[in-house]
Amino acid sequence: MKNLKFLDNEFFKEAGEMAHFTARFFRELSKPKQEYEEFINQCFWIGYKTLTLVGITGFIMGLVLTIQSRPTLVEFGAESLLPSMVSVSLVREIAPVITALICAGKIGSGLGAELGSMKVTEQIDAMEVSGTNPFKYLVVTRVLAATLMVPILSSLANAISLYGGFLGVNIRGEVSWSLYWFQVFKVLSFGDVLPSLIKTFFFGFAIGIVGCYKGFSSQKGTEGVGRSATTAVIVASLMVFIIDLIAVQITDLLGLT
Incomplete structure (x- = not known):
């Protein structure tokens, strides 16, 4: 029971500190001199x-999903629906979430390790002494860049x-370029693309x-830097799934599904 109570305290403490960190981000963002x-x-x-x-990763996703979905549709005589089904699955859910998880692994760990090493080597303290606002220079710029780049990467994915789906369709079949894209855009609607974006x-x-x-918030030298990078990936990946769950519920309530 004591261990559970300790974990609860740590969880709420961490959540409160992260909320304060997020509030500070918006406060610094509103200040001039970007x-x-x-x-x-x-x-x-x-x-x-x-x-x-x-x-x-996006190319392999489209190719593999198409190849794996074909046998099931063939059993029901609905092979012609393959491009439509693959496009909706990719655009609505698979491509955005997988892209975000990749970014959580690469970007999240990179930011945690970079800022963590600057923290433990007192580079951040040196920036404060020199008159530079380290939070605005290091945090605001990186958060804004991640907020802008992940949607662009998701759209490219x-x-x-x-395109990988097009190649997958033509491995055991023959669908023209124009017919494939006609079937793809025929089923995609505003309610599919906008919530996903x-x-x-x-x-x-x-x-x-x-x-x-x-x-x-990294501490304890190089060991803390490694822990910061690891926990950044874990928490960021968990946040992606939570946000996706909330987004699905909202789109369902709005009748966009």
């Missing part, structure tokens, strides 16, 4: 440097995965906040 150069630099490292991994902004924000918080 660090645009650092923001662009972080967009490059977070977005461009993750593009190859996201693209390869959608396109690449749908909106929730990726929340995915990116959660990944950025968690990674920066874990790095900024």
Whole structure:
């Protein structure tokens, strides 16, 4: 019982500190003099440097999902519905969530390790002494970059995965390029694309906040840096699933499913 009580206390303490960290982010964001150069630099490292991994994963997702779905549809004589089914599955759920999980692993751990190493080597303290606002320079720019780049990466993953689906359809069948895309866009609606895009902004924000918080609160030297990177991935991945669950419930209440 004592251990459970200790875990509960730690959980609520961590949740409160993260909420305070998030509130500080919005407070610093509202202040003038934005660090645009650092923001662009972080967009490059977070977005461009993750593009190859996201693209390869998206292509494999589309290809594998199409190949695995074909036998079931063939049994019911509905093979012609394969492009439609794959497109809805990818755009609504699979591509955004898998992309966010990849970003949680790569970006979340990177932010936790980078800021954690700066914390334990007292570089952040040195920035404060020199008159630089380390929170605005390090945290605000990285969270904004993650919030912007994850939706872009998710959109690219959608396109690449749908192309992988086209190749998967033509492995054992023959569907023309124009017919495939006609079937894809015929079933996709505003209610499929918009909620999928909106929730990726929340995915990116959660990944950025968690990674920066874990790095900024890192302690106990190099051991703490490793722990910050690991817990950043775990918590960010959990946040992605929670946000996705909430988004699904909201879209269902709004009748967009």
